[in-house]
Amino acid sequence: MGEMETVNEVLSLVEAFRAFDVDNDGRITHAELGGILGSLGYNASEEEVRAMMEGGDKNKDGLLSIHEFLEMNTKELEGGDVAKALSAAFQALDEEGSEIVTGKELHEVIQNLGLQLSLQNCQHLVTCLDADGDGVVSLDEFRLIVDSLL
Numbered sequence: 336m337g338e339m340e341t342v343n344e345v346l347s348l349v350e351a352f353r354a355f356d357v358d359n360d361g362r363i364t365h366a367e368l369g370g371i372l373g374s375l376g377y378n379a380s381e382e383e384v385r386a387m388m389e390g391g392d393k394n395k396d397g398l399l400s401i402h403e404f405l406e407m408n409t410k411e412l413e414g415g416d417v418a419k420a421l422s423a424a425f426q427a428l429d430e431e432g433s434e435i436v437t438g439k440e441l442h443e444v445i446q447n448l449g450l451q452l453s454l455q456n457c458q459h460l461v462t463c464l465d466a467d468g469d470g471v472v473s474l475d476e477f478r479l480i481v482d483s484l485l
Contacts, residue, residue: 437461
């Protein structure tokens with residue numbers, strides 16, 4: 336169950352990022368980062384936020400992309416077997432040429448690979464990543480979780 340807690344932590348980070356990405360451009364500013372940290376229970380000083388921003392901003396554009404944000408916040412998480420399962424599922428889904436993933440499709444692929452992740456957990460992953468509420472996620476959105484756990 337610890338592995339799903341890790342996945343849920345990453346999903347919470349994705350949700351926090353989206354909540355503070357006011358213009359939905361996939362990037363957050365220094366001020367937005369401070370807000371995210373506060374919402375996650377961290378009372379970071381202005382100087383600490385600036386240092387975090389500089390440390391996470393790999394391309395030095397003054398903004399944090401969702402990939403940069405996840406990378407800086409998941410370095411110490413261990414995805415374990417669930418990361419391997421999601422990575423294998425991602426590769427299988429990608430080989431089929433599908434542009435979208437449903438919870439049911441994810442669950443079927445994981446079962447076909449002989450891996451264990453419940454339908455409920457697969458549906459939860461999809462629901463959390465589904466930015467537009469259409470019940471599916473793109474492979475790029477799905478890749479966020481896989482990359483964050485590997």
